Amino acid sequence: MTSDTEPALDRLYADFTAENLRPLWLEIGDLMPESPRSRAVPHVWEWSTLSMLARRAGDLVPVGRGGERRAIALANPALDGRPFATPTLWAAIQYLNAREDAPVHRHTQNAFRFVIEGSGVWTVVGEDPVAMNRGDFLPQPGWNWHSHINVSDQPMAWIDGLDIPYQYAVDATFFEFGPASAGVTATPDRSQSERLWAHPGLAPVAQLGPTPKTPLLAYRFEHTDAALREQLTLEDAGRAATLEPGHAAVRYVNPTTGGDVMPTIRAEFHRLRRGAATTARRTVGSSVYQVFDGAGEVVLDGTPARLDIGDLIVVPSWVSCAFRTDVGLDLFQYSDAPIIERLHLGVPLSEGA
Amino acid sequence: MTSDTEPALDRLYADFTAENLRPLWLEIGDLMPESPRSRAVPHVWEWSTLSMLARRAGDLVPVGRGGERRAIALANPALDGRPFATPTLWAAIQYLNAREDAPVHRHTQNAFRFVIEGSGVWTVVGEDPVAMNRGDFLPQPGWNWHSHINVSDQPMAWIDGLDIPYQYAVDATFFEFGPASAGVTATPDRSQSERLWAHPGLAPVAQLGPTPKTPLLAYRFEHTDAALREQLTLEDAGRAATLEPGHAAVRYVNPTTGGDVMPTIRAEFHRLRRGAATTARRTVGSSVYQVFDGAGEVVLDGTPARLDIGDLIVVPSWVSCAFRTDVGLDLFQYSDAPIIERLHLGVPLSEGA
């Protein structure tokens, strides 16, 4: 290389740009770090703020054709104002006024609802109305027609989780409008999907799987709560049942496969006893937690934050995360773990941190 | 070929025999029929006879080391007096006197119990005591230590289903003696396995699968009954839920996979409404049915037989089978279908007949 390298290099780089090229050696530090270095940052949103803002949106913004849903998304502070909780996960509070409906549509994005408070709304999936109550996990696998109807005289808010950022990143999105209303008026306590599928260890012979997306559309809190209580009772009796001392956890699964409810989203519910703490861990892939009950503290890459009911915690990939509580803490969690695991990404998958 | 073929042929066949050889052309009709022609025959055993003989065995035959179990097996009338219900399936009535135990052992054979009447016995699997009550299906996957303890003042009988003939045919059997007693005295209503795994759509994160054999050791009748009732109620409401009109059916599944409870045995429960009938079908692979409730009729290759509670029906491969009932009929069924399906045997797998 001669001494006139720099002008020659400048010309080379200019020619790269002109030809839509970009050299690896200027990018490698950003693209290939020694371990995942997410553009997203950990953050906590307070439920009191979210629900107040949702109520104001309920007064000001109509829900209907075009806007489709009165959903307000968490926008990770480091993701340029885009409505992405993490690079792969969407998290939003959705709000319906009394007697208000959200129209029928379908999309390839996988979705679910989780209910922190209230009742009175039914999600209509196909022709199956699904009641929504506190503590229920309500998956909405991709490409099913669905709408929401509030049959009560009270507004209701809940959270929506979807893989919108992920499907946006990989350009796999389809969307289709349906009618303004599903035309279903029944409001049963139990959906047809539960009547067919919510029996432990039993599958209807007329509708056997495996299907990649769960046929069960409601996972009721009474079952989640019972499963967690049993784990802690077994722990008291000296049996192996909990994830770590004082920390019970269940995963919501697709009954036709025993695996995750949807191909891109894992969902779990964690319960910490009074005085318990989790080991600090970091994981390849990102998570969103919502405090369902109790109170406590989360420590994210060393920084603690107080937690109250309804608060939402966003944990990007490879960020260390630990929880602790004096009074007990119930946490709903969802993550993009199936994406990581099904594509054999990450080495190692997780570690103490 | 010359005219002296026959003596030459006789010499050839004698030499075949001397050299441990056997020509296909003398066997092909038996070995390669146009469709399965089981050596076994269809047959019905009456529960009243079985339970009376089991009681007599209870008076005369001890249970303990060596004999291991007071189990009396169905011996298909066409299988040379061997204790094989079909070429692949074992079916037996097992009987314990009041306060009597059966010792601890384990074997590679996959097993289950199904309870037609009575209570008071716990199966102890590892260290987990599992209550046995009417209508419960209690899988016992291969190579688990287990014993039975009758803690009541009444004798109890139930049926055992296993893959003994199959594992005998393929020479895959291992067996190990354990202690005379598991040393477990607790008699809880719910086993630890249920407390961990019998929550619909929920898996304990500390013990996730997939495992080829179900971790759930008791499938309670209350759940089976509820699932069947729901199917018939949905049918009344015009929904697709039943297998055919008036015929509800659930399959017992491994919650870690959504598939069959054990690698060699499928188990289902069928309910016919009053006045209902099943389509006559024949299937590659064999089944055993037990009448759990109601009464009716089975037609096996055209021959009808009356059915009452507890009666056992054996259906060999490719035998046409249909049920009908005036008063309603509940049927427990198990079969070797996983063997057929996992090895891609049979063309076609089943047909109306």
Add this chain to the structure above:
Amino acid sequence: MTSDTEPALDRLYADFTAENLRPLWLEIGDLMPESPRSRAVPHVWEWSTLSMLARRAGDLVPVGRGGERRAIALANPALDGRPFATPTLWAAIQYLNAREDAPVHRHTQNAFRFVIEGSGVWTVVGEDPVAMNRGDFLPQPGWNWHSHINVSDQPMAWIDGLDIPYQYAVDATFFEFGPASAGVTATPDRSQSERLWAHPGLAPVAQLGPTPKTPLLAYRFEHTDAALREQLTLEDAGRAATLEPGHAAVRYVNPTTGGDVMPTIRAEFHRLRRGAATTARRTVGSSVYQVFDGAGEVVLDGTPARLDIGDLIVVPSWVSCAFRTDVGLDLFQYSDAPIIERLHLGVPLSEGA
């Protein structure tokens, strides 16, 4: 139990028999041994005897409709004269005279041919004629139409391996007659199946799998031989390539899955260097070996036997088996291992012995 137990017991046993029942406690020793105790015995058949008898059959016995094939099966000395090499596997020598054909048929039994000597026969599978030459492994997955045509002026013999005993045991057999001739006269060196599928690591996009049965109908000796030579050369260079010192081995696989060629049969080819010996092993499940080249000795449950080219060795389940050779030894092997593995049978699967 009173002193008159024995007459009562006799009456009970008589009543069992009358009612088609058989108590476990009289059978358990036979049915549930501590480890597999096959009814079959290990045995060696000499190729010189087999081929001489096959030639005599060629002179005396026609091949055609009804008899279908001039195949003479190994009849395990302990299996009552039935034409079963082991309880699950069929092994036969098949013989066609010069210019002779075997008619078209199909059956659910999975089959293959392996050629120890000669050439001149094409197996026609569907419309695809497949040449048969020394060292070739030619799978014939169940339910494909097939016939054999000898287009040469020489007779030819080879071995057939099938799962006839297994499918007979589980009553899964279907068979269908086709025309006397496939009407195919082309005799290409390479079958269409090879032209589509015999390219390493490449699959035709127009015919992608997975399919449970291999689409590749000929595995040529030149490839087998090259693969084994490479393993031994790598071993010489200090690389991990062989199964144990001086012992190279390849498995024939279904290119659409990487697994066994057929759902019930595993096939492998083993090569021992001069002076090499295998570790004595016993395995759950049975095998048949044929000496392809070289000479040596097999030790079966401690009993040695000399081996020459073409000799067939039958190894029942859990029989200890070891080979050794001074001059080098090439062994073709097939077994029922997929049955054992896919159904999670056996604990442990194998061990040194």
Add this chain to the structure above:
Amino acid sequence: MTSDTEPALDRLYADFTAENLRPLWLEIGDLMPESPRSRAVPHVWEWSTLSMLARRAGDLVPVGRGGERRAIALANPALDGRPFATPTLWAAIQYLNAREDAPVHRHTQNAFRFVIEGSGVWTVVGEDPVAMNRGDFLPQPGWNWHSHINVSDQPMAWIDGLDIPYQYAVDATFFEFGPASAGVTATPDRSQSERLWAHPGLAPVAQLGPTPKTPLLAYRFEHTDAALREQLTLEDAGRAATLEPGHAAVRYVNPTTGGDVMPTIRAEFHRLRRGAATTARRTVGSSVYQVFDGAGEVVLDGTPARLDIGDLIVVPSWVSCAFRTDVGLDLFQYSDAPIIERLHLGVPLSEGA
């Protein structure tokens, strides 16, 4: 809603922003289009330009620790100058001067090399040196140590394909530096991986799978070429072998599974006869093509472009793509199809367009 809505709405939106929130109804058109609307655009890069610029980089830019590789990436004109060919795929030309090495490292990104011209470079994977020649496809599954050594007196260029943008998007990247040199000097024609795994339908028993990433590190052009020629010859003979008339295609597969070579990347080779054309198709997921031989035209969303040897074509998700040729056209292709298929994304997966 009152008439002062707009100021109230402004305040609401300001509060959303302050609280890191973003409403769906302002984003839905972009995030949830009716079908995939990629941010990337279709584009063609000419090989003559690429190779000239790579040569200039060879004169000016060293390769070594830190920069790691002299690789110049295609930067999709619509992706903000980032070095991403599509939102999920990386495509670069890599260049080594005579006698130059690129140091040892490993990363979780899955990679491959494809060679359009030249020879003289070996990729050393672990301790296995892999020759690179025209037409060879050389997978480099994630987390393997590897370096490149040019042992010739000529420079060499090839293309690298990786899932860098995808793993960057999902934050799953790990990277580790190794020594400056692998210390391997052997330059064999065939790698150890080929000697173990490049035998059609044969797997080494000592190293059986399944493994999620291919153990075969070189797919040689002679095999690819032969497979494509055979498909066209079979088509001439009236057999079903090609993808469509005059269009042969093979997929590179993992021999332990029969599936894609790596969890995130599919690779294929397509050959069009003289005068042939492909049907215009659009697919969920993106592709990169390189012209390996011949010449022709691509039509991308209706816009045609001339193609010569080495040219690279980028096809984003759901962009219609068709090829035609007068003189014959050989195309190497890679895509993110495994991501789409394994996560059950897209409805429908593809369609004529």
